[in-house]
Amino acid sequence: MSAVGAPLLDVDDLVVRYPVPRGLIGLLRRRPQLAVHAVEGVTLVVEAGELVALVGESGCGKTTTAQAVLRLVDPLSGSIRFQGDDITQLGMRALRPLRRRMQIVYQDPYESLDPRLRVQATVEEPLLIHRMGGSKGERASLVSDALARAGLSPPELFLDRFPHQLSGGQRQRVAIAAALVLDPQLLVADEPVSMLDVSVRAGVLRLLEELKASGLGILMITHDLSTAARFADRIAVMYLGRIVEEGPAGEVVRNPQHPYTKALLSVVPRRDPRMRRRPQILRGETPDAVRIPSGCRFHPRCPIAIDVCTTEDPSLRRTDSTQSPHHRAACLLA
Amino acid sequence: MRGADYVVKRTAFALVTIFVAVSINFVLFRLAPGSAVSNLSRVPHATQELRQALKRQFGLDKSRGRQYLIYLEQLTRGNLGVSFENEQPVSTNLKTAILNTLPMVALGTLFAIVVGTLTGVIAAWRRGTPIEGATVTTALGFYSMPTHWLGLMLVILFTGILPTGGMTNDFLINPSFWTHARDVLSHMVLPSLTLGLVLFGEYTLIVRSAMLETLGEDYILTARAKGLRPWAIIRKHALRNAMLPIVTLVALSLGYIVAGAILIETVFSWPGVGRAVYDAVLNRDYPMLQGAFLFLTISVVFFNLVADLLYYKLDPRIT
Numbered sequence: 001m002s003a004v005g006a007p008l009l010d011v012d013d014l015v016v017r018y019p020v021p022r023g024l025i026g027l028l029r030r031r032p033q034l035a036v037h038a039v040e041g042v043t044l045v046v047e048a049g050e051l052v053a054l055v056g057e058s059g060c061g062k063t064t065t066a067q068a069v070l071r072l073v074d075p076l077s078g079s080i081r082f083q084g085d086d087i088t089q090l091g092m093r094a095l096r097p098l099r100r101r102m103q104i105v106y107q108d109p110y111e112s113l114d115p116r117l118r119v120q121a122t123v124e125e126p127l128l129i130h131r132m133g134g135s136k137g138e139r140a141s142l143v144s145d146a147l148a149r150a151g152l153s154p155p156e157l158f159l160d161r162f163p164h165q166l167s168g169g170q171r172q173r174v175a176i177a178a179a180l181v182l183d184p185q186l187l188v189a190d191e192p193v194s195m196l197d198v199s200v201r202a203g204v205l206r207l208l209e210e211l212k213a214s215g216l217g218i219l220m221i222t223h224d225l226s227t228a229a230r231f232a233d234r235i236a237v238m239y240l241g242r243i244v245e246e247g248p249a250g251e252v253v254r255n256p257q258h259p260y261t262k263a264l265l266s267v268v269p270r271r272d273p274r275m276r277r278r279p280q281i282l283r284g285e286t287p288d289a290v291r292i293p294s295g296c297r298f299h300p301r302c303p304i305a306i307d308v309c310t311t312e313d314p315s316l317r318r319t320d321s322t323q324s325p326h327h328r329a330a331c332l333l334a
Numbered sequence: 335m336r337g338a339d340y341v342v343k344r345t346a347f348a349l350v351t352i353f354v355a356v357s358i359n360f361v362l363f364r365l366a367p368g369s370a371v372s373n374l375s376r377v378p379h380a381t382q383e384l385r386q387a388l389k390r391q392f393g394l395d396k397s398r399g400r401q402y403l404i405y406l407e408q409l410t411r412g413n414l415g416v417s418f419e420n421e422q423p424v425s426t427n428l429k430t431a432i433l434n435t436l437p438m439v440a441l442g443t444l445f446a447i448v449v450g451t452l453t454g455v456i457a458a459w460r461r462g463t464p465i466e467g468a469t470v471t472t473a474l475g476f477y478s479m480p481t482h483w484l485g486l487m488l489v490i491l492f493t494g495i496l497p498t499g500g501m502t503n504d505f506l507i508n509p510s511f512w513t514h515a516r517d518v519l520s521h522m523v524l525p526s527l528t529l530g531l532v533l534f535g536e537y538t539l540i541v542r543s544a545m546l547e548t549l550g551e552d553y554i555l556t557a558r559a560k561g562l563r564p565w566a567i568i569r570k571h572a573l574r575n576a577m578l579p580i581v582t583l584v585a586l587s588l589g590y591i592v593a594g595a596i597l598i599e600t601v602f603s604w605p606g607v608g609r610a611v612y613d614a615v616l617n618r619d620y621p622m623l624q625g626a627f628l629f630l631t632i633s634v635v636f637f638n639l640v641a642d643l644l645y646y647k648l649d650p651r652i653t
Contacts, residue, residue: 067555070559072555072558072559092564095561096561097561099559099560099561100561103559103560104555104556104559106552106555106556107552108552111551111552111553112552112553112555112556113553113556114553114557114571114574114575115575115649115650115651116574116575116648116649116650125557125560125562126560126561129560129561129562129566130561162650162651164650164651175556178556178560182560
């Protein structure tokens with residue numbers, strides 16, 4: 001049924017808001033219903049065999065975007081298309097067969113595994129949910145395959161262990177194996193390495209790279225621009241619920257257009273300690289996502305903002321100084 | 335053999351606890367003002383000779399240390415002394431009382447566990463909805479209700495419909511087994527319900543908070559992302575992990591139920607342990623009290639041990 005040529009994942013103008021509880025007094029005084037504007041019009045495409053990095057600081061809506069894409073959170077408006085099929089409005093029941101094809105890996109491998117299940121049971125569970133894998137023996141071999149693919153070999157060494165008997169990197173690999181066992185087409189990785197030791201990060205990231213090479217589409221959420229620059233094909237920079245810059249990874253890093261991206265890049269340490277660049281520290285805090293600033297949402301912290309920025313909300317567009325036609329930024333001055 | 339190791343260790347620990355409690359039990363009653371003899375010999379013209387004779391009879395002329403050793407020795411033989419009240423061995427009295435208490439408490443607890451778990455799970459799953467509000471309010475209401483007051487209210491409500499006192503109908507003569515069983519059961523309904531309602535409130539709150547904690551974990555979200563049905567998520571992942579605090583708290587509360595049943599058994603004239611304690615206090619029946627205390631101690635320690643062992647079974651991390 002999926003349309004030929006349609007992208008693996010096509011998110012268009014996605015909006016997710018969380019209502020703020022008013023409380024009884026607020027209700028009685030008829031205060032307006034406030035909402036946290038977690039995601040405000042995100043448009044994003046992930047193709048098969050592509051790794052897209054969604055970059056931004058904490059609280060900018062990265063994780064909400066990831067969860068909305070998998071319909072774990074309900075969007076207010078916009079559309080999510082998976083392999084050409086609109087899944088924005090599907091109910092729990094209709095989503096179930098789709099869950100097979102899109103999986104998620106979480107940030108904290110100490111939290112995302114059920115402490116009471118052995119590795120074998122954790123990885124086998126998705127097969128049981130979707131009634132796949134046939135006999136017990138076949139399932140066992142699928143589980144072993146998934147573990148081996150996730151870089152846990154020999155798998156027999158890990159099958160009978162509990163999560164607390166594994167290291168952080170091994171746990172994350174188990175989580176990835178549990179996602180891979182269903183042979184999904186899309187993998188959403190929510191900060192897959194931020195809780196891991198630096199020494200095991202590279203291993204997990206290389207694993208994602210291999211999976212990508214085998215045709216998996218990956219949406220990686222991260223706050224680490226240097227990781228994104230090294231491993232992603234494309235980078236989307238998010239600020240306060242909106243994508244402010246998007247383009248091929250190399251382009252975005254070498255030739256950033258949005259002042260927010262520039263600020264983020266300026267604090268990435270250089271490899272050569274003699275080459276010092278003055279880090280550009282942003283003023284103030286990220287604004288409250290309940291009260292989004294008028295005009296360009298970045299203007300209160302922007303080092304180059306002018307008057308018009310406080311009134312006009314820029315959309316994502318090509319800028320004059322970009323080399324790639326796919327490199328776009330949402331800044332009036334770029 | 336780590337499992338067996340754990341069991342042996344916990345059991346040994348429980349035995350040591352009981353020994354310490356028994357010793358405190360001994361000291362406590364000797365610290366109480368007055369002596370058993372002065373109370374017993376409070377008759378007109380009690381002579382010094384009578385006092386001496388009584389002292390010898392109860393072994394109170396011996397040194398404290400010697401008394402302690404005798405006490406321990408008799409305990410190991412199951413001799414808890416003789417009740418002042420009916421001059422029966424305390425162990426016989428206690429045994430009857432325990433056998434009366436257990437079915438009543440068991441029925442109430444079962445009710446509380448089943449209903450409490452169910453409502454607790456529903457409240458957690460339907461967080462933020464009126465269903466949760468109603469459940470929590472009801473649970474809090476019953477939890478904070480004085481047991482005896484609730485018991486009295488039930489007595490008022492059900493007078494004439496269900497028996498409100500005692501354990502059997504004294505006017506049944508030579509009843510068959512089934513008539514007797516039905517009779518006891520109908521007497522058991524109200525005290526059990528009182529206990530069940532008070533405990534249910536507590537259990538609902540415990541289950542709800544434990545469930546909320548596990549429902550917030552990432553592996554629940556993982557399970558959802560993998561397409562597991564909501565009810566299966568609750569059963570397989572949330573409740574299993576929430577069981578840990580629930581089991582501990584339930585097991586701990588079981589230890590105290592026997593003591594807490596004092597009020598219920600008094601309201602409903604249920605001839606159980608609680609009632610025995612109440613009567614013993616009124617009659618200054620020290621040996622009976624001492625025996626009852628011992629039983630309460632053992633029941634608390636026992637259920638602690640049960641909680642520990644269940645913990646081991648439920649949590650793979652504990653060794």
